[in-house]
Amino acid sequence: MKRYDCMTRLAARLRDELVILSLGASVDEWYNAAPHMRAASLFQQQLGCVTPQAFGLAAGLPHRRIISLDTDGGMMFNLGILATLGNEQPKNLFTVVWDNECYQSIGGPPTHTAFGRVDIAAIARGAGIDHAYTARTLEEFDAHCAAGLAAEVPYLVVAKVAGTVQPDIRRKHSDGREDKYIFVRHVEATEGIVIMGPSEHN
Amino acid sequence: MKQSAVDAVIRGLKKAGVSIVCYLPDSLFKELYPALDADPDIRTIRVTNEGEGAAICGGVFLSGKRAALVMENSGLRASVEPLARMGLGAGIPVVMLMSYRGELGENNWWAIPHGITMEPILDALRIPYRVVREEDAIEQSIIDAYNWSYNAYYHSAIALGGSVVR
DSSP states (O other): HHHHHHHHHHHTTTTSSSEEEOOHHHHHHHHHOOOOTTTTEEEEEOOOTTHHHHHHHHHHTTTTTTEEEEEHHHHHHHHHHHHOOOOOOSSSSEEEEOOSSGGGGOOOOOGGGGGGGGOOOHHHHTOOEEEEEEEEEEEHHHHHHHHHHHOSOOEEEEEEEEEEEOOOOEEEEEEOHHHHHHHHHHHHHHHOSSSSOOSOOO | EEEEEHHHHHHHHHTTTTTEEOOOOOTTTTTTHHHHHHHHEEEEESSSSSHHHHHHHHHHHHTTTTEEEETTHHOOOOOOOHHHHHHIIOOOEEEEEEEEETTTTOOGGGHHHHHHHHHHHHHTTTOOOEOOSSSGHHHHHHHHHHHHHHHTTSSSSEOGGGTTOO
């Protein structure tokens, strides 16, 4: 199963959701797989921060569906967030973990999930996220997207994907700071709120 | 902490517009945590480590709500990675309220590292901070930290020390 194909399936289901996503090659893949979600996606380079940030966003906007696109390396960097989600039970957070069993962006050395013992979905269930599953086919992944986007409880799917990157895709040119401004202005416009307002004086 | 100091913290947080507090409990703020839990205007989120709390606060910022990360100053060390990435890499601010363990007068050997490392780490991350040892200064200091962070879009910190927490 290719991550890019999973992304196109997920993207086809999204309209006014907000997305926080992880670092590495998945950034450019999501940028291309979901062009209509570019302003609604926060592209960050923050190992271990993705699902916690998505949960913070979900806590602040409880009426809005939030999607975390995390990774095996990123989730294992901070497994504690699974226990926090288990206790807090957010009703509007759908978490996808792209599990390619390697640190792809630095050339592919294995992560802990590569050896057949570590099961992130099982860890999540043990942490109190009852709806935590592993998808190995596009059809399974797509079905979990449908269920996860409609769930009233935290929902997590680990997508077992190949360690390859979609070839010949356009690179995103903006950095984390520009991405934040784009995202914040999108949240402001769609929520009718001010997050980064004017100074007292010009 | 005296009840009056707890009240001053909560007044400051409310005047700064805070509605979500992430915390990992410690002994010096022992009386503060249940008071935050009990406050109907504040949602508390208990975290497994302070770095996770910093990242959650960053997400809350993106929602337009205001969050605080409340912790012992040792939690700063656990938070350095997400603080550096969010603050220096993206300009996503986190306002921290921490107890000052390990300052002069400390009588626990295990807390000495907290005092020795806190200010150098804040300086290394270029995070402005204020050490508050007078109860009268708590409320305005918290408000000042939010004003600064919401103009700088960078982290700031208030450390409560001295008789305020002992």
